Amino acid sequence: MGAQLRVYKRRIRSVSATKKITKAMEMIAASRVVKAQRKVAASTPYAQELTRAVTAVGTGSNTKHPLTTETENPTRAAVLLLTSDRGLAGAFNSNAIKAAEQLTARLEREGKQVDTYIVGRRGVAHYNFRERKIAESWSGFTDEPTYADAKKVAAPLIEAIEKDTAEGGVDELHMVFTEFVSMMTQTALDARLLPLRLEEVAEEVAPKGEILPLYDFEPSAEDVLDALLPRYVESRIYNALLQSAASKHAATRRAMKSATDNAGELINTLSRLANAARQAEITQEISEIVGGASALADATAGSDR
């Protein structure tokens, strides 16, 4: 075998090995998307009922709560950024990070100091590399988040918002995550979690101007709201974590699919080149033999005469 042909054969072998790997990753991601979507769906009833309850207390009573009232001059804000632990997901992480950076820039223009909280190793690595400050970070559960993880993430955020701003607390809480729109579309977006905009929440629950009943609160509206709001934040974070996980798997699937397609294309091109090289080799061999034979024939013909 000629040297050139051998090089082509070797490259084809290595690309096929890569193709096998990316194909397997694509299929794993595809099955995980379905699982993650199912988890999102399973968490919806709780989130819905909770939102309903929050609206009921918020609109049905005149209670003032730090988590629902806007400060006159918000000076500090917390941003929670949800990324994934692992890459190989196309632009998934960079889109989320970009959205977080835009939000941070906007908040800073408004004169607020921003504390960044990050979920996922990718986001942490991005911020560490640029030597930016991270208030707190979590990782290790982004592929399959559980409710306990959401609680863990929510705890310091709720603590920060309940503290006075002068003592290191924050006035606002924003979250950047990737919304799972469909298998093909995932968009990074930011949402303000707290203080709660009750009108917006109310719209979600009763879009047709449905009037919520006048509730009897047990033990009291303040206590119910006190207990309800942290749960509401947790459930929102849980939902965002799940959507982010589903989006990550969908993005991985897409990235791995195009990697597999590209590998297939590369194998095609390489085998064409290998064929051409083989053919060239054969042609050369034949012309060498023919040339040699005719040279021999010429020599013997000369000696005969």
Add this chain to the structure above:
Amino acid sequence: MAAELHVELVAADRQVWSGEATLVVARTTSGDIGVMPGHQPLLGVLESGPVTIRTSDGGTVVAAVHGGFISFADNKLSLLAEIAELSDEIDVQRTERELERAKAEDDAEAQRRADVRLRAATAAR
């Protein structure tokens, strides 16, 4: 039509039970409360404890609920809990072992959880 109310028992990550019932008894922070059809709209904070649902076909469903809320309006009752388990999902022997361990390790939280589970499991029998 016999008076009945629709009950949804949902945990953070799944729907645990849903169906029609005639009476639901749950423990709020200010004491046990029984809700029957036509009760006035109510929103309360639940304590960890067993919740008893008397279904409209005469059966009884008991669930262990670890914190959460009860909300009732328009004859629809929702029980929201971070963790909720039906009594027949609870493995009594395992829970007893957990209780032992929690006592040994002096883990009040785990002890309370195991205790609630056990109470719910025994209440159903």
